[in-house]
Amino acid sequence: MKSFKNYPSALRQDVLQWIKDIGDLDILVGIPAFNNEDTIKNVVETVGQGLKEFYPDLKTAILVSDGGSLDDTRETAESARVPEGIHRKVTIYRGTPGKGTSFRAIFELASRCKADACAVVDSDLRSIQPDWIYLLTKPILERQADFVAPLYARHKYDGTITNHIVYPITRALFGKDIRQPIGGDFGFSGLLATFYAQQDVWTTDVAKFGIDIWMTISAIAEGYRVMQAHLGAKIHDPKDPAEDLGPMFQQVVSTLFYLIGQYESYWKNIHETVTVDVVNDLRETPKIPPVAVTLSKMEHEFRDGFEYFRPLYETVLSLENFNRLTKCYEDLKAGKGLTLDADLWSKILYDFIFTYQSWSRNRRRLVDIITPLYFGRVGTYCREVAEMTNEEAEEVIQQQAKIFERNKEYLLEKLEVWES
Numbered sequence: 001m002k003s004f005k006n007y008p009s010a011l012r013q014d015v016l017q018w019i020k021d022i023g024d025l026d027i028l029v030g031i032p033a034f035n036n037e038d039t040i041k042n043v044v045e046t047v048g049q050g051l052k053e054f055y056p057d058l059k060t061a062i063l064v065s066d067g068g069s070l071d072d073t074r075e076t077a078e079s080a081r082v083p084e085g086i087h088r089k090v091t092i093y094r095g096t097p098g099k100g101t102s103f104r105a106i107f108e109l110a111s112r113c114k115a116d117a118c119a120v121v122d123s124d125l126r127s128i129q130p131d132w133i134y135l136l137t138k139p140i141l142e143r144q145a146d147f148v149a150p151l152y153a154r155h156k157y158d159g160t161i162t163n164h165i166v167y168p169i170t171r172a173l174f175g176k177d178i179r180q181p182i183g184g185d186f187g188f189s190g191l192l193a194t195f196y197a198q199q200d201v202w203t204t205d206v207a208k209f210g211i212d213i214w215m216t217i218s219a220i221a222e223g224y225r226v227m228q229a230h231l232g233a234k235i236h237d238p239k240d241p242a243e244d245l246g247p248m249f250q251q252v253v254s255t256l257f258y259l260i261g262q263y264e265s266y267w268k269n270i271h272e273t274v275t276v277d278v279v280n281d282l283r284e285t286p287k288i289p290p291v292a293v294t295l296s297k298m299e300h301e302f303r304d305g306f307e308y309f310r311p312l313y314e315t316v317l318s319l320e321n322f323n324r325l326t327k328c329y330e331d332l333k334a335g336k337g338l339t340l341d342a343d344l345w346s347k348i349l350y351d352f353i354f355t356y357q358s359w360s361r362n363r364r365r366l367v368d369i370i371t372p373l374y375f376g377r378v379g380t381y382c383r384e385v386a387e388m389t390n391e392e393a394e395e396v397i398q399q400q401a402k403i404f405e406r407n408k409e410y411l412l413e414k415l416e417v418w419e420s
Helices: 013-022 040-054 073-079 099-112 131-141 160-174 190-198 211-221 246-262 295-316 319-333 342-358 363-368 371-384 390-406 408-419
Strands: 027-033 060-066 087-092 117-120 147-153 186-189 226-233
Touching (some): 013 087, 013 099, 027 040, 027 099, 027 131, 040 060, 040 073, 040 131, 060 073, 060 099, 073 087, 099 117, 117 190, 131 186, 147 211, 160 342, 160 408, 186 211, 246 342, 246 363, 295 319, 319 342, 342 371, 342 408, 371 390
Parallel strands (some): 027 060, 147 226
Antiparallel strands (some): 117 186
16 A cells, blocks of 8 residues: 555554454445434445345445544444344544545555445435445446446435536536536445555545545546446435535535646547446436525625625636626626526636636635635526426536536637647
């Protein structure tokens, strides 16, 4: 394993001894956890059921990689019923606190145990089924893919960072139509786990919420084979995008923008989007619980943010885009509601991506000032799809993604002028 200055390993000594005791594995399932005592038991037991049902003759293990939970997450995970013959370890990882470091421990364990296939599933899942483990690992074991991203049916207001930033940008720039690039539930090969473990990124936002998009884009740009698995509904602890943005926005978007710079030579040569094969594509549309949104809060955040950051927006955005954004602000002040359409939104994000690559000041600050504009776009979308079904709203997301694809040329032209 590669050596790092800060925390050379995310694994503690008791885990290293456990590895010696159990030997090599066929399948490893990792569960990152932090204060999930209400849901972790069901997740661990369902994973165990899946491994027993679909892989009774393979050597399998479950690793609960905990971030130092202050509740009874670890005790509950230890007491969960797991079928005989399936190894189980609950541990606190070492390193920078965050989901990414939790994954790092899983990557390291998969590499050390020479696992053929791995899966990771979120610890707050309420809809996980035993066949999720099969669907995420089957393409890996059959050598059809190195990386399997999830595909879910979700409520139209759920996953707003995915829908309005990560999905359309990943699709437009990297040319793979992966619908849930930060879904959280993935399958991957032991070879890819070793690649992930060896990257020196564990003091960056990748060690936190940036991990999912880093995994997805790295797999694409490094030439690994990618697929998707339809898992049905994702029912977890959804959050109102106007109330619960937290550090996730900053960490995900910063990581995405960094990866765009890192892999510029790759995506600049991508000229079309290709479909990504789906495992288990024939499922009935499941019932999905509603997700609440607070439109007035989004309007307030957009208005106040524009007034406060207006000079910076004028610096980052092209003159045309700044004028169009100013019109959106004026419409809101005039009582017309939020009117930040997908075309303007795509060009705003491309302006920020372009500026991020040459920004010599605090890049975190640059990403922070996108937040009010994000509220403006999400609020506009929520108004547009308010009376639509989830399926109809999905078509709006698909049309937005096509606009990002069309406007990719806008970003390429900006880069060409700058580089010349």
